[in-house]
Amino acid sequence: MAGEIPDLHAQERTGTGKGAARAARREGMVPGIVFGGDTDPLPINIPFNELLKKLKAGRFKSTLFNLKVDGHDDVRVICRDVQRDVVKDLPTHLDLMRLRRTTKINLFITVDFVGEDDCPGIRKGGVLTVVRNEIELMVTAGDIPESVTVSLEGLNVGDNVTISQIELPEGAKPTIDRDFVICNISAPSALKSDENAEDEDGEATEAAEAPAEEEAAAEE
Template identity: 80%
Template structure:
């Protein structure tokens, strides 16, 4: 999640219950509720197309949003549930939770790769392969890091790998995965070079294994 917290625009929903929810859906909206944060629940409507686009983008339930509702102060929220139509699998209702600045939440934080032009392994002809462009962290809602940084100038050789232990985790944040040192990226040999190496290995193996005719000739000469 790089840069500013994304806005999520909604309208205050007048009326509650199934009737108001059906009316909202007929008008191209998805009804929802905002709760928590020592404030009364706020019924809202979110444009269907906007919500569907956000859902297709992925990570909706682990993305922090700045909720904007006319007549109300902006508030940071995170999705706690999206109900879907059992047949069409389309969103029919969502629950958003207000967050205090001290609230701990799990978020996927974007990984920035810097100094690519100064990377010794890449200058030797290697190819950068990104395994993870975001990492899930436990962060404080009021102090969310903009990104994690991988300095490629420190990657010396083709075949070297950068793991999460090589990445500085911002103060106050914690990894959700702590039982393994997972890979962030690596620098591999170019595919053309790999193919050439494979061909060389195959030729060497072929040269080392005599054919049946050669074995017979060798046995005949020994006899």
């Protein structure tokens, strides 16, 4: 399970309706609602600056949070909607859904790369090119992996690692239905330059030989 689920701090909002929501915004808060599970909906306020910072960090709607509200037990939530001002594009309201341990959700999981010392391609001067440092997986809320491990052991220059080659945590599966590339071992830049130079020399030689062959044909 993920070792560090980020906290999301909120306050219970007293009062509901547009009047209470406007009052919250005047105080630098963003009103919201927590729903789902076997508990009644809980109106909350979240500090505007904290919410804006998390939104700018990206993937807010696909991140699992540990919601902390004074007077209530911590609960895992995921955002289902963020309403924004149509002119300023700033958050004005958000909906959070409580999750049971058996709930299936889509989350981006970090990829850890190991085994570089046992990678022939890297020992020969190859370079690890990471195509995806995170993978979006469908996982169970009660069994979220901290990361997915990709072994580079035995890989040579030109080899790719695709999602089908990775052992995923039990119960997890990719959200993309194709065998996409996670990383590859590419040739060192010096070798690429040499290959390009050889190709250019070959093309130049072929271009020089072509007129000579045409002239010989014409003389015959």
